[in-house]
Amino acid sequence: MPDPEAIAAITAGAVLLTIGYSVASRRRRRDDTRSALAGPRGLNIKDAIRLEKPIAEVFSYWRRLENLPDFMTHLVSVNQTTPTRSHWAAKGPGGMKVEWDAEIFNEIENKLIAWRSLPGSDIVTAGSVNFDAVRAGRSTQITVNLQYEPPAGKAGAVVAALFGRAPSQTIREDLRTLKQRMEAGEIACAGPERSRR
């Protein structure tokens, strides 16, 4: 059986190689997230999870961006500076902090939140989360899309450091943490070390 982790690592590696080759040619348009993140470039992660919580509760938890580092392990902090703008910090390589400003450019209450980094950031990134009532309204499904590109000239190490060698597994565990926090009210652990991949 192919090891999913190995496949994820190879895929991430291929993505990063592509990024490395295209960094120079992209430098002039990297301030525009739509252009910089268009097509197959960058690290592109998509995942979904269902929660037994009302859609409004899940939406408002996510909309309070300060909550995101509680389950997204690559984030150090998110601070909302205006109703639509926020400052993000993530764990970069070698203890370095990667920071950027972002804006919410699309928001539909209980349906969608979409954000992107602003010009002048360390990193080019965009993300969105969709909220859908499923199973006749009993459960809420959230679908997350995240895109990251490293700063020009800093190769792939920055993005690689954010998500480790298995980005899809990292986001899977992040969403599982969110689900446990919202449904069970605590994160399951077997011992004091609280191991998490």
Add this chain to the structure above:
Amino acid sequence: MKAVRYYGKEDIRVENVPDPQILNPRDAIVKITATAICGSDLHIYGGYIPTMQHGDILGHEFMGEVVEVGKDNNRLKAGERVVVPFTIACGRCFYCKDELWSLCDNSNPNAWMAEKINGYSGSGLFGYSHMYGGYPGGQAEYARVPFADVGPIKVPDSLSDEQVLFLSDIFPTGYMAADNCNIRPGDTVAVWGCGPVGQFAIKSAYLLGAERVIAIDRFPERLQLAASEGKAETLNYMEVDVEDELRAKTGGQGPDACIDAVGLEAHGTTLDAWYDRVKTKMYLATDRPHALRQAISACRKGGTVSIPGVYGGFLDKFPLGAAFAKGLTLKMGQTHMHKYMPRLLERIERGEIDPSFVITHKVTLDEAPEMYKTFREKEDHCIKVMMRPN
């Protein structure tokens, strides 16, 4: 505290380890008064369960006194006497709300391991490998119980430890096996395996309305208990052809339901049983499903095969064709403990059943290493081992 730890195949040691602590808001710490060795612990002892690590604390059948609770646990108080279910469940996810407690989404911190093997993960379990969470077990002086505001059931002082301890696993497991058979008045139920779960499946089948129960094993003392306590008709598969006998006893029709209370280490006298032994010894197969093959073959058309016995991997020569041809229903899985514990405590309180009848050995925790061996070899007519921490 003292705890029973796993150090590899057939290597069990009693050692001192740090006492458990409250780690999460819904936790409780239980001071254990009684614990037991389960037949499924023998699968670990035999080296059949993957993702065990050296030093893991074993045991998932235990009860005791609450000594400490987490800040969000509003249901338990220090001093209360409780029996703890072997499955760990949050009580709030899709599966818990649907009474499929052993499939809880939120209690296995290592769900990714089980997902790689099974697609999706079941609940966390006490003392039963890292694939099921790596939770320290209850063959110890103390245990940390997660989600203790929905799991442990309070038991009255009028009932002894011996009477209520088996609410932790084997009584509900035998009962769910029978419940899964959708028994109707007049039904005949055949039970493979007269170990503790088989004994409770026999009694539960009668409690749920079966007219006849036929019990199959090879150990005289187990068959005798099935007959004397369980009121079952018995078949020793070393002496008779089980399928012929079942056919004869049911007028050529076959039992309405068959329960496989044996699981992945079945013994048998037929060619396929020896084939399984050779393949598992050579690591070419993980399980020996002889009892299950026979249950499927013996079951009447349109009947139910219920599987409380544990299976861990890939089955060879599995007669799905026979199951299909006869339109069988197959029911299986870890027990939905939280669903069954309250109603079974009521049955004990009403005197409909006294689960202590399976106990053959009462020892202290220090004797665990010998008792694993005794239980596995069925020496000294061993059927069920209860242990006290001191």
